[in-house]
Amino acid sequence: MTNITSALLSLQDLRFAGMGPVQLELHAGEVVQIAGASGAGKSLLLRAIADLDRNTGRVALEGRPREDFPPSRWRRQVGYLPAEPAWWADTVGAHLERVDPAWLQALGFPATVTDWGVDRLSSGERQRLALVRLLALGPRVLLLDEPTANLDPENTRRVETLVRDYLASHHAAALWVSHDAAQRQRLGGTPRYMESGRFVPAPADAASPAAQASLNAG
Numbered sequence: 001m002t003n004i005t006s007a008l009l010s011l012q013d014l015r016f017a018g019m020g021p022v023q024l025e026l027h028a029g030e031v032v033q034i035a036g037a038s039g040a041g042k043s044l045l046l047r048a049i050a051d052l053d054r055n056t057g058r059v060a061l062e063g064r065p066r067e068d069f070p071p072s073r074w075r076r077q078v079g080y081l082p083a084e085p086a087w088w089a090d091t092v093g094a095h096l097e098r099v100d101p102a103w104l105q106a107l108g109f110p111a112t113v114t115d116w117g118v119d120r121l122s123s124g125e126r127q128r129l130a131l132v133r134l135l136a137l138g139p140r141v142l143l144l145d146e147p148t149a150n151l152d153p154e155n156t157r158r159v160e161t162l163v164r165d166y167l168a169s170h171h172a173a174a175l176w177v178s179h180d181a182a183q184r185q186r187l188g189g190t191p192r193y194m195e196s197g198r199f200v201p202a203p204a205d206a207a208s209p210a211a212q213a214s215l216n217a218g
């Protein structure tokens, strides 16, 4: 699945909110995990890639510069899932017009979830349904900001499996912010560490309990 010659998403000298520069190549099928203490700039990086905040540098999808895309099309192709997703209509179904029912089932929801009112959703239900809402747009790149932060272990695994399946079936890739070292090991790949808005070499004891505590404390 991974193509080492042409990147799906490439970032060159990306700068945002006084942070960066960030360089990155993300290939189809790949999950690049981003770790780092609170305030390191992880969310701002994802927002800059989605072009939601002011930023400079070169960002391209399959070699095509971001400037070539109308902003709305860019954000469908490079989909950002915030840590606290917003909802605008009354019912779940109003947000999920073209959703694959199998995705709802994969995340543990009954088919009737589309009739549920948004105001009854728990934070974990909101997080899972926002992921489904994002996938329904068919993005090539997923920018996932702690997508399992509010979830129990079973639902965390469900989200990990659904994202993995989506990446494989859609030749897509994900940038996944996670504070959880065990999750990073399950997802595989090489984690990238952020500090003061830049990628830095991984701490020598990155997977140790002490390093985990320090990441969580931040």
Ligand SMILES: Nc1ncnc2c1ncn2[C@@H]1O[C@H](COP(=O)(O)OP(=O)(O)OP(=O)(O)O)[C@@H](O)[C@H]1O
Pocket: 017, 018, 036, 037, 038, 039, 040, 041, 042, 043, 044, 045, 218
């Ligand atoms: N518009 C902005 N301009 C400048 N600095 C900002 C702006 N928005 C947020 N910040 C600051 O930039 C830093 C990075 O914020 P960011 O939300 O990216 O952190 P994070 O690594 O995602 O942290 P967490 O793990 O707590 O979510 C924080 O210190 C934050 O206060």
